[in-house]
Amino acid sequence: EAGVVQSPRYxxxxxxxxxxxxCNPISGHNTLYWYLQNLGQGPELLIRYENEEAVxxxxxxxxxxSAERLKGVDSTLKIQPAELGxxxxxxxxxxxxxxxxxHFGNGTRLTVT
Amino acid sequence: xxxxxxxQPEMSVQEAETVTLSCTYDTSESDYYxxxxxxxxxxxxxxxxxxEAYKQQNATENRFSVNFQKAAxxxxxxxxxxxxxxxxxxxxxxxxxxxxxxxxxxFGKGTKLTVNP
Numbered sequence: 152e153a154g155v156v157q158s159p160r161y162x163x164x165x166x167x168x169x170x171x172x173x174c175n176p177i178s179g180h181n182t183l184y185w186y187l188q189n190l191g192q193g194p195e196l197l198i199r200y201e202n203e204e205a206v207x208x209x210x211x212x213x214x215x216x217s218a219e220r221l222k223g224v225d226s227t228l229k230i231q232p233a234e235l236g237x238x239x240x241x242x243x244x245x246x247x248x249x250x251x252x253x254h255f256g257n258g259t260r261l262t263v264t
Numbered sequence: 265x266x267x268x269x270x271x272q273p274e275m276s277v278q279e280a281e282t283v284t285l286s287c288t289y290d291t292s293e294s295d296y297y298x299x300x301x302x303x304x305x306x307x308x309x310x311x312x313x314x315x316e317a318y319k320q321q322n323a324t325e326n327r328f329s330v331n332f333q334k335a336a337x338x339x340x341x342x343x344x345x346x347x348x349x350x351x352x353x354x355x356x357x358x359x360x361x362x363x364x365x366x367x368x369x370x371f372g373k374g375t376k377l378t379v380n381p
Contacts, residue, residue, distance in 0.1 A: 154308075193268075193355050193371025194309070207368065240307060251359070253369060255301075255309035 153177065155256035157243050163262045169231035172259045176224070176245030183220060184253065185228050186242040194242055200226065233263045266291045268358050270372035277346045278380050284331075285341045285375050287356030295361035298332065298339045299369070303353040312354070315339065317361065343377075351379045 156175040164170050176183050181202050186194035197216070199207040202223035211218065215234070220226040230237055240260050244253040267290045277283035289298070300312040315323045315332050322330050327347075331340045343350055356372040 191373070193357070193373050194369075195371070196368045199368065242307075242309065244309070252311060252314065253309075254311075258307040260307070 155243055155245050155254055157241075157256035157259055159259055160257065161260050161262075163264065164233055166235055166263050167232040169229065170233050170261060171230075172228045172241050172243075172261075174226045174228070174243030174256060176226070176243070177247070177254055180245035180247040180254070181223065182246045182251070183226050184244040184246075185218060185226070186244065186255075188240040188242055188258070190239070197228070197241075230261075233261075235263050237261060238263045266293075266296075266358050266360070266370050268356050268370050268372035270356055270375050272375045273373070274376045274378070276378040276380060277343070279346055279348060281346055282342060282344045283346055283377065285343075285354050285356075285377070287339045287341070287372060289337050289339065289356070289358050291337070291358065291360075293360055297359045297361055298330075299357040299359070300328070300330070300339075300341045301355045301357060301371075302350075303355060303374070304351075309355070313341065346379050348379050348381060351377055353377070 158173050183200040185197040188194040198211045198218050200220045218228045240258045242258040244255045246253050269288045296317045298315045301309045302312050303309050313323050313325045313328050327344045329342045353374045355374045357369045359369050
């Protein structure tokens with residue numbers, strides 16, 4: 152089966168600019184996650200979707216971050232405006248079934264200058 | 265809130281030897297899952313092994329096995345016959361179990377494993 156696909160792999164932007172990341176989960180996976188991974192740290196959950204519904208977005212900085220998952224498939228994570236501290240890797244994951252094993256994509260490395 | 269601690273920022277092992285990575289966690293729950301993920305330079309988090317807390321038997325996956333000590337809240341990963349391809353960051357992770365449990369994975373800070381030829 153095809154894995155979780157994320158794009159772009161790398162993104163370099165200047166601060167105050169907007170940026171968007173895209174994720175295509177494994178076909179049939181109804182749960183989708185966005186994780187933030189700072190350098191030298193483990194990933195931290197930003198938001199979790201069950202189909203189209205965001206069921207856990209408590210860690211998402213809503214003043215500048217937004218996410219959507221139209222039709223319960225692909226998802227987009229947006230930052231506007233970006234700050235220097237947003238430089239990190241943004242990981243997308245999906246899961247299916249009672250064991251809820253997460254399958255991760257390759258992530259997007261964001262550099263804000 | 266649950267926390268996961270990996271006390272070894274870096275470890276090294278000779279090819280074909282055995283290495284053990286440590287992980288401790290803090291929780292008041294009785295039903296949960298524990299995981300070890302591998303993250304190579306490609307950045308993709310790859311599941312290495314998982315353990316259900318209600319199972320007393322330690323999980324094994326080929327050269328990978330865990331030592332799950334529930335009372336001590338310890339979950340170490342043993343890699344036998346280490347191979348060059350095992351070099352990566354290894355993350356220990358926790359997830360609540362049972363109905364109504366959080367689906368969130370809580371990760372430790374990771375251990376960088378180097379395999380020397």
